[in-house]
Amino acid sequence: MNRPVPPRADRWRFLKPAGTLLGVVLAQGILTRYFQLFAYFDLPLVYCVYHGFTRASRGAAIAVGSTLGVLQDSLYGTALGTNGFAKTVICFVAASTGSRLDVDQWVTRVLALWLATFSDVMLKFILGVATRPDVLSSYPVTPGAWVLSAACNVVAGMILFGYRERSADEAA
Amino acid sequence: MQNNRATWMILFVVLLGHGMLAAVPTAGTARAGWVRTLVLDILTPVERGVDVAVRGVGGVWNDYVALLDARRENEALREEIAELQMQMARDRSAVQEARRLREFYDLPDPIAGDLVAARVIGRDATMSRETLTIDKGTTHGLEVGASVVTPSGLVGRVIHAAHWSSTVQLISDPDSAVAVALDESRVQGIVAGQGNRAVRLEHVDATGEFDVGDRLVTSGTDGIYPRGLPVGVVSALGPVENMMQMARVRPAADLGRLEEVLCLVVSAVIGGAAEPLSD
Numbered sequence: 001m002n003r004p005v006p007p008r009a010d011r012w013r014f015l016k017p018a019g020t021l022l023g024v025v026l027a028q029g030i031l032t033r034y035f036q037l038f039a040y041f042d043l044p045l046v047y048c049v050y051h052g053f054t055r056a057s058r059g060a061a062i063a064v065g066s067t068l069g070v071l072q073d074s075l076y077g078t079a080l081g082t083n084g085f086a087k088t089v090i091c092f093v094a095a096s097t098g099s100r101l102d103v104d105q106w107v108t109r110v111l112a113l114w115l116a117t118f119s120d121v122m123l124k125f126i127l128g129v130a131t132r133p134d135v136l137s138s139y140p141v142t143p144g145a146w147v148l149s150a151a152c153n154v155v156a157g158m159i160l161f162g163y164r165e166r167s168a169d170e171a172a
Numbered sequence: 173m174q175n176n177r178a179t180w181m182i183l184f185v186v187l188l189g190h191g192m193l194a195a196v197p198t199a200g201t202a203r204a205g206w207v208r209t210l211v212l213d214i215l216t217p218v219e220r221g222v223d224v225a226v227r228g229v230g231g232v233w234n235d236y237v238a239l240l241d242a243r244r245e246n247e248a249l250r251e252e253i254a255e256l257q258m259q260m261a262r263d264r265s266a267v268q269e270a271r272r273l274r275e276f277y278d279l280p281d282p283i284a285g286d287l288v289a290a291r292v293i294g295r296d297a298t299m300s301r302e303t304l305t306i307d308k309g310t311t312h313g314l315e316v317g318a319s320v321v322t323p324s325g326l327v328g329r330v331i332h333a334a335h336w337s338s339t340v341q342l343i344s345d346p347d348s349a350v351a352v353a354l355d356e357s358r359v360q361g362i363v364a365g366q367g368n369r370a371v372r373l374e375h376v377d378a379t380g381e382f383d384v385g386d387r388l389v390t391s392g393t394d395g396i397y398p399r400g401l402p403v404g405v406v407s408a409l410g411p412v413e414n415m416m417q418m419a420r421v422r423p424a425a426d427l428g429r430l431e432e433v434l435c436l437v438v439s440a441v442i443g444g445a446a447e448p449l450s451d
Contacts (some may be wrong), residue, residue: 003402016285022214022215022218025215026215026218026219029215029219029294029295029296029305030219030222030294031297032294032295033219033292033294034226034292034297036428037296039296044275048420058183059179059182062179062183062186066186066190069190070211072209074207074208074210074211074212075211075212075215075294075339076296076301076303076305076339077296077301077303077332077339077341078205078301079193079194079330080188080193080208080364081189081190081191081192081193081194082192082194083188084186084189084190084193085190085191086192088183088186088187089187090192092183123413127194127227128197129189131191131195132193145368
């Protein structure tokens with residue numbers, strides 16, 4: 001009994017999302033290398049919210065958030081699991097709420113990106129309290145840096161959403 | 173309904189996995205080290221390619237456009253070389269004397285090993301971490317724990333070495349602590365990372381005297397960094413807490429503008445062997 005052979009395009013369909021995830025993490029590292037302002041951006045986090053809102057598949061959201069987090073942890077030397085945990089939760093929540101909220105409204109997007117930034121910091125903080133209290137005393141992120149980071153993420157997210165809408169309009 | 177329950181179950185398992193990895197960092201690093209190596213090995217060629225392309229564009233500018241002040245700069249550099257050559261001649265006899273004394277007392281060389289030059293090809297992307305990616309790895313002889321320096325001073329240490337690249341923890345990383353001594357008085361302390369390329373001198377005994385402008389070097393007592401590497405200069409005195417003094421320190425190496433670094437392949441430390449450390 002022979003299995004049906006998928007068409008050539010289907011066989012390689014995983015390459016595009018895999019390339020996108022690698023590209024997001026790479027873009028973050030490379031841009032930060034040349035422009036220090038990008039240290040305040042968290043492009044993988046922005047992509048988690050974007051993916052959750054635009055795809056709305058919770059299973060895929062778990063995979064995307066988890067993969068982005070592991071890539072981030074691996075590339076930048078953070079304890080493995082830290083970003084994986086935070087990004088998985090955020091991507092899953094974005095996908096779960098995306099179908100219930102009007103995500104085409106810019107207010108919703110701004111609030112979501114803002115909340116995602118704070119949730120990311122809080123989730124890592126909570127994970128730190130639960131797992132490595134010795135590291136907690138050195139947690140360096142100040143409220144001012146949070147706000148700046150949230151603002152940067154909102155800008156990056158709105159550009160991403162805007163680009164998607166423009167592409168959709170051109171396609172239509 | 174069945175599908176919904178399965179999704180929640182997958183989420184629970186994935187989060188539990190991430191939580192366990194984060195909770196047991198040492199075991200996690202040992203078991204999951206291949207994940208870091210794999211990711212670094214995949215991404216390094218791309219980062220290196222971008223670095224080469226950017227350098228190519230920058231090279232055109234530097235080689236053809238930005239040469240207007242080259243003659244004046246050349247003359248200034250010639251004068252500086254002459255001064256440094258005189259300084260070197262004076263220092264050479266002191267070095268030879270120190271070497272003779274070291275041999276006489278049978279002391280080990282404080283900084284033994286080879287230097288490997290590496291280019292910075294990536295930088296940590298988040299506010300809470302301070303790491304770099306460099307384009308040299310285990311195939312070039314680098315190991316976890318290797319000290320990373322510039323001619324100006326200490327940069328950090330290798331915390332993960334893949335085949336062709338490594339992750340370097342800067343001394344300004346919040347998890348970094350370097351045992352230091354004041355160059356003149358030999359008062360001991362710890363230079364702790366504060367994030368955002370800032371470091372602070374801590375755990376200095378209240379009786380230890382130091383002032384703004386004093387230079388700090390590695391003491392070698394932490395078993396991580398070799399003795400005598402410049403770390404920074406005291407830039408502002410801080411409060412005394414629990415009979416311990418603190419001070420703000422300006423790092424000797426410009427941590428925000430690192431392009432090339434040197435890695436000590438074998439770091440032998442007086443008073444204890446340098447052991448690879450887990451993150």
